[in-house]
Structure formats: structure tokens, C-alpha cells
Amino acid sequence: MNIASATQSASGASIRISRLEKRFGAVSAVDGVDIDIAAGEFIALLGPSGSGKTTILMSVAGFEFPTSGSIHVDSEDVTYVPSNRRNLGMVFQNYTLFPHMSILDNVAFPLKMRGLRAAERHARAEAALATVRLAGYGHRRPNELSGGQQQRVALARAIVYQPRVLLMDEPLSALDKNLREDMQLEIKRLHAELGITVIFVTHDQSEALTMADRIAVLKDGKIQQIGPARQLYERPTNLFTAGFIGEMNFVGVTVESVGDNVSVTLPWGETWRLPATAAVEPVAAGEAAVLAVRPERLQLGAGSGGQVITVTLSDIVYAGAALLLIGRLPDGTEMRARIPGASQLCALAPGDVASFTVPVEAMLLYRGSRR
Amino acid sequence: MTEARRSHFWHSDGRRLSGLSTLLLLLPFFAIIAFVFVYPILQLLVISILEPHPTLENYARVVENPVHMRVLMRTLWTATLVTALSVVLGFPVAYYMSRAKGTVAALVAVCVILPLWSSVLVRTAAWSFLFQRNGLINSALMALGLTSQPFKLLYTQSAVVIAMTHVLLPFMILPIYGALRSIPDDYGRAAAVLGATRLRTFLEVILPLSLPGVVSGSLLVFLTALGFFITPALLGSPQEMMISTLVSKQIREVLDWPFAAALVGVLTVFVTLLAIIFSKTLRFDRLMGNAS
Numbered sequence: 001m002n003i004a005s006a007t008q009s010a011s012g013a014s015i016r017i018s019r020l021e022k023r024f025g026a027v028s029a030v031d032g033v034d035i036d037i038a039a040g041e042f043i044a045l046l047g048p049s050g051s052g053k054t055t056i057l058m059s060v061a062g063f064e065f066p067t068s069g070s071i072h073v074d075s076e077d078v079t080y081v082p083s084n085r086r087n088l089g090m091v092f093q094n095y096t097l098f099p100h101m102s103i104l105d106n107v108a109f110p111l112k113m114r115g116l117r118a119a120e121r122h123a124r125a126e127a128a129l130a131t132v133r134l135a136g137y138g139h140r141r142p143n144e145l146s147g148g149q150q151q152r153v154a155l156a157r158a159i160v161y162q163p164r165v166l167l168m169d170e171p172l173s174a175l176d177k178n179l180r181e182d183m184q185l186e187i188k189r190l191h192a193e194l195g196i197t198v199i200f201v202t203h204d205q206s207e208a209l210t211m212a213d214r215i216a217v218l219k220d221g222k223i224q225q226i227g228p229a230r231q232l233y234e235r236p237t238n239l240f241t242a243g244f245i246g247e248m249n250f251v252g253v254t255v256e257s258v259g260d261n262v263s264v265t266l267p268w269g270e271t272w273r274l275p276a277t278a279a280v281e282p283v284a285a286g287e288a289a290v291l292a293v294r295p296e297r298l299q300l301g302a303g304s305g306g307q308v309i310t311v312t313l314s315d316i317v318y319a320g321a322a323l324l325l326i327g328r329l330p331d332g333t334e335m336r337a338r339i340p341g342a343s344q345l346c347a348l349a350p351g352d353v354a355s356f357t358v359p360v361e362a363m364l365l366y367r368g369s370r371r
Numbered sequence: 372m373t374e375a376r377r378s379h380f381w382h383s384d385g386r387r388l389s390g391l392s393t394l395l396l397l398l399p400f401f402a403i404i405a406f407v408f409v410y411p412i413l414q415l416l417v418i419s420i421l422e423p424h425p426t427l428e429n430y431a432r433v434v435e436n437p438v439h440m441r442v443l444m445r446t447l448w449t450a451t452l453v454t455a456l457s458v459v460l461g462f463p464v465a466y467y468m469s470r471a472k473g474t475v476a477a478l479v480a481v482c483v484i485l486p487l488w489s490s491v492l493v494r495t496a497a498w499s500f501l502f503q504r505n506g507l508i509n510s511a512l513m514a515l516g517l518t519s520q521p522f523k524l525l526y527t528q529s530a531v532v533i534a535m536t537h538v539l540l541p542f543m544i545l546p547i548y549g550a551l552r553s554i555p556d557d558y559g560r561a562a563a564v565l566g567a568t569r570l571r572t573f574l575e576v577i578l579p580l581s582l583p584g585v586v587s588g589s590l591l592v593f594l595t596a597l598g599f600f601i602t603p604a605l606l607g608s609p610q611e612m613m614i615s616t617l618v619s620k621q622i623r624e625v626l627d628w629p630f631a632a633a634l635v636g637v638l639t640v641f642v643t644l645l646a647i648i649f650s651k652t653l654r655f656d657r658l659m660g661n662a663s
């Protein structure tokens with residue numbers, strides 16, 4: 001192993017995952033995934049359980065070999081290179097510190113495998129522990145540290161040999177909420193300091209949205225959408241992503257005509273004209289479609305610049321900064337609205353009928369139907 | 372940490388049983404242990420120093436007679452040899468078992484466990500057929516032209532060691548297998564991604580973490596081997612007696628209970644010392660520490 005190059009290059013490597021496919025018997029765990037990751041980028045793999053996130057990460061790490069497709073790190077084809085020669089850093093969900101070694105020996109382990117002498121590897125392990133703010137903990141045993149501390153040691157161990165890629169499989173899911181937020185900051189800080197490329201697996205969307213430069217949303221082994229948080233949230237490209245990221249209201253509609261505007265008929269007979277840009281996917285006249293709008297985009301009261309809906313309220317939930325109103329449209333479809341500032345709302349009670357304005361630019365139209 | 376690891380009994384409604392009720396539940400078990408284990412051993416030790424009158428004479432007879440000391444040493448040596456052989460033969464099997472999947476895993480497990488369902492007598496008798504002058508082993512060696520004269524295999528110490536290893540092997544394999552199985556797969560993966568080759572992953576991570584299994588298997592095999600009776604009696608040579616045979620002789624033929632008790636006493640002291648050394652040098656709690 002080339003120690004000199006490993007110690008000097010602190011910046012990240014680019015990764016190209018091409019048409020990756022992994023089958024376990026009849027199960028297609030990963031099904032034709034393409035991801036291009038720039039050097040130094042922080043990318044999150046987000047998806048429901050069983051969507052193939054771990055399998056993709058395992059293929060990049062070299063624990064699983066893909067059925068077909070390839071993985072390049074800095075234009076070097078590593079698809080079938082064994083993990084111990086990939087020089088990647090990895091943090092696991094359950095810390096995986098070796099329980100029979102001291103903290104210092106754990107962190108020094110990768111350096112030992114690279115043939116460094118004891119004095120040097122211990123010095124460097126101490127330095128790595130300092131970067132995760134655990135200087136002086138080296139003599140302890142893993143079971144003498146808290147979960148958050150153990151995960152920080154695991155982080156130190158993963159970066160001590162200055163790999164150019166850091167892989168993390170739900171590294172924070174075993175920690176409680178406060179610790180998780182601390183660790184999110186810690187990881188972001190390290191990412192900024194080291195310029196390392198990060199692939200971060202999570203099924204916590206707020207984690208993905210706050211941490212990553214780009215997020216790849218996965219379902220059934222396929223990429224649904226890949227892009228920066230804002231894009232994913234503001235304009236999800238398909239129904240799955242629209243429903244998976246954040247809260248979303250859906251109303252089934254029928255498309256009347258498509259032109260400069262799109263006309264749709266709502267379940268209670270009203271016809272709305274939407275701008276052509278509202279159609280995220282191409283829709284055709286006469287077909288079913290789904291109208292989607294975020295709860296926080298609804299405005300209380302009948303106003304201009306949008307369509308007005310009437311909602312029979314069933315629940316009013318005080319949620320700190322905002323008020324959550326839950327009710328039903330005339331056809332029975334559930335509708336949620338998040339209204340900031342509670343002052344004007346004292347008058348509302350469950351059973352009331354309230355009017356909301358749906359701004360034209362907040363409406364998204366998708367092909368097909370819900371369920 | 373310690374609180375979570377301590378085990379308790381629980382009421383069906385979820386309350387924890389008080390210390391007293393717990394004690395009450397465990398009482399029958401401890402009573403049986405006390406009655407069939409602690410009491411007879413204490414009784415033996417008492418006999419060894421009080422009969423025929425309060426004296427250490429019986430112990431002096433064990434230690435001073437070179438024949439008896441040789442029996443004792445031979446017993447310890449045989450048990451050590453059997454233990455070492457069991458580790459060497461058992462570890463690879465346990466390792467393979469812990470890795471294998473599906474039908475292969477089931478097959479290996481059956482091969483390891485099935486012999487436990489037949490009695491030690493049957494397995495020992497099977498070996499005595501194999502070891503006979505005109506048994507399978509000698510016939511095979513002669514048929515292959517490796518020897519012209521049949522070897523003397525039966526009634527030798529080698530026969531005893533081989534058969535005892537065979538009989539005791541499952542007791543080595545199962546604890547090691549258990550220890551290996553409890554090592555999460557991610558440890559091996561972590562080592563690999565950190566740059567360890569398969570061999571180093573094994574030597575630096577898997578092997579140390581499986582040591583508790585090796586130690587408990589070794590203790591199990593060693594202690595059982597010390598008192599093994601049927602196999603040495605059937606396959607061993609009368610000139611190379613083991614302590615169990617000697618004790619049995621003293622009790623049944625010479626009717627010298629105090630001397631037999633002293634023999635058992637010496638053995639007990641050895642075993643106790645050994646157990647203390649083991650538990651002091653190998654910190655189990657540390658090794659097991661954090662395998663969550």
C-alpha cells in the first residue's frame with residue numbers, strides 16, 4: 001500500500017456508479033442505478049426499508065460484488081477490487097469498534113495494517129482522536145464510552161488513514177435525538193475540513209435534507225430522483241418522491257385539455273386552469289392525474305392568485321411555530337394546512353368550514369392516480 | 372450497563388420479582404446442587420483428612436509414592452494433550468460451521484451433534500474394533516504396504532488419547548461455534564475496509580474475540596478428560612493407569628476410601644488452581660465487553 005500518497009492527498013475522490021445491478025436470487029436489490037458523485041461531494045442515499053441503500057454502499061465498499069454494472073473511483077475501475085485494497089473509510093451503524101482493543105489501538109488499527117510503526121501510528125491516532133474531540137480517551141475500552149463517543153471514535157478510525165471517500169450506513173440511527181444532531185454537525189464539520197467525498201445512507205429524510213449536497217431517493221432498487229434538497233422538496237419529479245419527501249396533499253383529478261394551460265376537473269365537478277409548468281410529468285387529455293400541494297403553501301381565506309377550496313375541519317393541532325389544520329374536501333379527500341402565527345385562528349373549531357387559497361405556483365400535477 | 376446485563380425474574384404483569392421471591396424460585400436448584408455436588412465432595416475431602424484419624428497421611432501416601440504421582444501426572448498430561456488436540460481439530464470445524472449456510476451448515480451441525488446421542492461406551496467400543504490387531508486400521512496399513520507387521524494400537528495411551536479426543540470434540544466445537552457466531556459480521560467487514568487481509572482479520576479480530584469460546588471449550592474438555600473412566604479402562608494399558616481407574620481400584624478392590632478420597636482431593640486442588648489462573652489471566656468480562 002502506498003502510504004505516502006494516502007497521507008498527502010486530503011481531498012476527495014470522484015465516484016461513478018454505472019448501471020449497477022445486484023440480484024439475490026429472484027430479488028433485485030439494486031436495479032440499474034447510475035450515480036455520478038463529484039470529488040468532495042456529500043451525497044445521501046435516502047429510501048424506505050429494503051430499497052437497496054445498504055446494497056449500493058456494500059458494493060462501493062467491496063463487501064458485495066454486483067451482478068452487473070461498474071464502480072469507478074477517480075476513473076479507476078474498482079468493481080471487483082477487494083475491500084482491503086480500496087482505501088475507503090467506512091462508519092457502520094453499530095460502531096463496530098473492536099471490543100478487545102483500547103480506543104487508541106482501534107484508531108491505530110488501519111495504520112497498523114498499513115505497516116506503520118507503533119510510535120507513529122499512535123501519534124497519528126491521538127491526532128485523529130483530537131479531531132473528533134476525544135483527545136485523552138485513548139486508553140479506555142470501547143464499552144467504557146457512550147454511544148455517541150463510540151461513534152466518534154469510529155469516525156476517527158475511518159479518517160485516520162486519510163481515505164478519499166467516506167461511506168456511512170445509517171451511522172446515527174442508534175443515537176438519541178440530541179446526540180444525533182451533535183453528530184450531524186460533527187460530520188458536516190469534518191466533511192468541510194477534510195474535503196472528503198461522503199456517501200451517507202439514511203432513512204431519515206430531515207437528516208438527508210440538512211446534511212447532503214445532493215440526495216438520491218431510492219425505491220425498489222431504482223433511483224427515483226437525484227438532486228439538491230431544495231429541488232427535491234420544491235419540485236419532486238414523480239409521485240413517489242412527492243409523497244416520500246415531506247408532507248404533501250394529493251387530490252385525484254381528470255385532465256380536460258392540455259395546451260398553454262392545463263385544465264383539470266376536480267372530484268366535486270369544479271374545473272381549474274393550471275399553468276403548463278404545473279405538469280411535472282406530461283399529461284394527456286382524458287387521463288387521470290394527481291394534483292399535489294404542500295400543506296404550508298395553503299393560505300387561509302379566499303384570496304386572489306390561486307384557486308379557492310372549502311375544507312370541513314376535523315382537527316386543529318397546535319404545533320409550536322405553526323398551526324396544523326386537518327380537514328376534508330367536499331369529496332372527502334383529506335387536506336392538511338400548516339398556517340404560521342396562531343393569532344387570527346382562535347375563531348376556528350373542529351366542524352367549521354374554512355376556505356383556503358391554493359396559489360397557482362404551488363400546484364404540481366402528476367400522471368396517474370394515488371393508489 | 373451493569374444494570375442491563377444483570378438478569379431478573381419478572382411477574383407476568385411486568386413487575387420485577389423481589390430479591391426474596393427470586394431466591395425462593397432458585398432454591399430448589401441450589402438445593403439439588405448442594406445435595407448431589409457440594410455435599411459429596413466435602414464429604415470426600417473430610418474423609419481424606421479425618422480417617423482413619425485426623426491426619427495428612429493419606430495425602431503423604433499420594434505424594435510420596437512415585438507410582439501414584441506418575442498416575443497423576445499422566446492424567447494431567449493426557450487431559451492436556453486431548454484438550455490441545457481438540458482445539459486444533461475443533462476450531463476449524465467450528466469456524467466452518469459459523470460460516471456455512473443452508474444445507475451444508477445443517478449437515479455439519481448434525482455430524483458434530485449426532486455422536487452426542489450415542490453413549491460414550493458405544494463410541495469407545497467402536498474404536499476398540501478399529502484398533503484391534505486385525506482391525507480396520509491395521510488391515511488398511513498392511514493392504515497399502517505401509518507396514519508388514521500389525522501395530523499394537525489397542526491398550527496403548529495413544530488409543531486412549533485418540534478416542535478421548537473423538538468423544539470430547541463436540542464439547543470443544545460447540546462453545547467455539549457459539550463464540551464465533553456471536554461476532555457480528557460487521558467486525559470482519561470493518562477490519563477489511565480498514566485494510567486488513569483475510570488472514571490479519573482472522574488473527575487480529577476474529578481469533579481474539581472467539582477466545583472466550585476456546586477457553587470454555589478447553590475447560591470443559593480438560594475437566595471432563597481428567598475424570599474420564601470408560602475410555603481409559605477399555606482402551607488403555609493396565610501399566611499406564613489414569614487416575615479414575617486408580618480411584619476406582621481403591622474403592623472397589625482395595626476398599627481404601629480415605630486414600631481414594633485423598634487422590635480426589637489432590638485432583639480437586641489442581642483443578643481449582645487451574646480455574647483460578649484461567650479466570651485471572653483471561654479477563655472474560657473484558658473480552659466479551661461490547662459485542663453488541
Ligand SMILES: Nc1ncnc2c1ncn2[C@@H]1O[C@H](COP(=O)(O)OP(=O)(O)OP(=O)(O)O)[C@@H](O)[C@H]1O
Nearest residue numbers: 024027029047048049050051052053054055056203
Ligand atoms: N444477503 C442478502 N440475501 C438476500 N437478499 C438480500 C440480501 N441483502 C439484501 N437483500 C435484499 O435486498 C433488498 C435491499 O436490501 P438493502 O439492505 O440494500 O435495503 P436498505 O435500503 O438498506 O434497507 P434498510 O433501510 O432496511 O436498511 C431487500 O429486499 C433485501 O431483502
Ligand SMILES: [Mg+2]
Nearest residue numbers: 053054055169
Ligand atoms: Mg440498510
